[in-house]
Amino acid sequence: MTNEFPKPAPDITPDTKLFWEGTKNNELMLNKCVDCGFHRNPLTIAANICPGCGSRNHAEWVKASGKGKVHTFTTVHRTFHPAFEKELPYIIVIVELEEGPRFLANMREISSEEITRDMPVEVIFEKLTDDITLPQFKPVK
Numbered sequence: 001m002t003n004e005f006p007k008p009a010p011d012i013t014p015d016t017k018l019f020w021e022g023t024k025n026n027e028l029m030l031n032k033c034v035d036c037g038f039h040r041n042p043l044t045i046a047a048n049i050c051p052g053c054g055s056r057n058h059a060e061w062v063k064a065s066g067k068g069k070v071h072t073f074t075t076v077h078r079t080f081h082p083a084f085e086k087e088l089p090y091i092i093v094i095v096e097l098e099e100g101p102r103f104l105a106n107m108r109e110i111s112s113e114e115i116t117r118d119m120p121v122e123v124i125f126e127k128l129t130d131d132i133t134l135p136q137f138k139p140v141k
């Protein structure tokens with residue numbers, strides 16, 4: 001698909017490389033503390049210090065269930081980047097996964113009149129570029 005204004009893509013860093021390799025294989029990967037089992041979102045908590053217990057041991061990569069619930073959401077009616085204008089209005093959601101971490105994403109397959117807090121959701125994957133596949137969410141049906 002060509003687009004006059006390409007969507008901005010996340011940067012791949014050494015800390016997030018395995019996360020983005022996972023999404024290309026339709027897997028949502030988390031960091032799990034080897035000492036206390038605390039799961040964290042590798043995109044938002046990259047520092048190698050566990051928020052659960054303070055451990056500095058390397059976290060292991062584990063596959064998330066991909067299931068969670070809507071923590072909060074908003075409907076975007078006016079975008080600040082022209083690449084998103086064709087999608088207006090769209091829903092931005094913060095999902096709380098079963099494992100605990102929260103993810104900011106787009107919500108698909110639902111209207112702003114239908115979405116509610118605590119609604120069960122599951123991850124879907126959308127290819128943005130050859131390197132980046134984004135995790136998005138849809139309602140569990």
Ligand SMILES: [Zn+2]
Pocket residue numbers: 033034035036037038050051052053054055
């Ligand atoms: Zn820990």
